[in-house]
Amino acid sequence: MSATMRRSQLIVARQPFNEGLCDMDIIFIDSLRVETLIGIYPRERIVPQPVVLDLKIGHATATAGASDDIQDTINYAEVVARIRSELAEKHFLLLEKLAEFVASILLDEFGAQWVRVSVAKLGMMPNVGRVGVVIERSA
Numbered sequence: 001m002s003a004t005m006r007r008s009q010l011i012v013a014r015q016p017f018n019e020g021l022c023d024m025d026i027i028f029i030d031s032l033r034v035e036t037l038i039g040i041y042p043r044e045r046i047v048p049q050p051v052v053l054d055l056k057i058g059h060a061t062a063t064a065g066a067s068d069d070i071q072d073t074i075n076y077a078e079v080v081a082r083i084r085s086e087l088a089e090k091h092f093l094l095l096e097k098l099a100e101f102v103a104s105i106l107l108d109e110f111g112a113q114w115v116r117v118s119v120a121k122l123g124m125m126p127n128v129g130r131v132g133v134v135i136e137r138s139a
Helices: 003-014 062-067 076-089 095-109
Strands: 025-038 049-059 114-125 128-138
Touching: 025 076, 025 095, 049 076, 049 095, 049 128, 076 095, 095 114, 095 128
Parallel strands: none
Antiparallel strands: 025 049, 049 114, 114 128
């Protein structure tokens, strides 16, 4: 291997992996328990059942870190209230649809740059604690 080739490889290796990308931090809400109508079976269409959501919300928080002002970040209390309100009124057949719905709220209404939404139903099958889905979406 020539010295020129090694030097060019070294230069490439020293470039930051996120060069050109914006700063992104993660706001998280774990184990958010919500009652909603979810499922494909007739009984699931009339009796609300608990689902557990874990949310990872990508958002630059440096401004809020400097200002100490809630207006400069995503207010997790507002996120929780909005999701509780919507899921109390909606019916979903699939967890995938519910996860997409929550992701769209976070991206479109709260200005998240990226989200990871985990949704799980509890005790749906014998000897299984949770079943669910995890999705990632970006603006």
